[in-house]
Amino acid sequence: MLLYMSNSAPKPQSTPLHSVSVAGAVVREDGRVLAIRRADNGTWEPPGGVLELTETVEDGVRREIYEETGLKVGVERLTGVYKNVTRGVVALVFRCHLEGGNEQLSDESTAIEWLTPAEVSDRMAEVFAVRVLDALNDEVAPSIRTHDGRQWLTEHAAAS
Template identity: 65%
Template sequence: MLLCMSTSAQSGRSTPLHSVSVAGAVIRDDGRILVIRRADNGRWELPGGVLELDEAPEAGARREVREETGVDVAVDGLTGVYKNMHRGIVALVFRCRPVGGAETTSAESTHVTWMTPQEIRASMTEAYAIRLLDALSDAAPHVRTHDGTRLLSAV
């Protein structure tokens, strides 16, 4: 991903702009969570992607889940904000519930399935598993930083 640079008129310094992504932690009544195997890197992750400029975050989460999995969702609320400190990507994760559609792969996913929390812990990197595990909690939205694989300590 290419990060754009802007120049501050006051300081003359270039500052990186962040990319904002949205993702849906889709949870069925039986507690299983919707996940995809990404086509580009083969990793298991929750469905999501870049938020479009003219799009509300909740609408973006619904669109991304539908595009990558075929599942239609209702968005119940924000469960976390996650920043990849190396790539400058800020991800907003929303707890969702399935309301229609059917599981199908896409150009971005080679497999779509429902996993238990234990399967998620075993199949995903820490930085992505925590997003789904946080969504199972009733706590206030979590704010976490990571390096793309591991969580980073709070500063």
């Protein structure tokens, strides 16, 4: 048995206290973006939710959008990574396109609408509006932003 010798006491391993969520900015050909009004708090947001342990990120985006809206989408690209330092949530947002399905409400959504970018800014809280507007940006590098649930703490684009 090999023992590691150190002058300091071993530190207990910490368990990460983060969850990973995914969301889809589904963009129609006319430039409008899919939004839901959440059943739990009445806010307008892009459809999304917590990634399950056994699914791929892309499958999670497709599942969440389908569960909340009844729509099937294709995932195009990662457009942003957002961390809420207060709640320990890392959100991955993807630009998506509509592939089919029929709009239908769920236990998680009380309304579904296709919003213009101006309507996104008017209806969504800033931390969600920025995610959708970042997805409409044609830049290839995803945005990386950190917030505390109310205001942005950092803002920069990922290196290409």
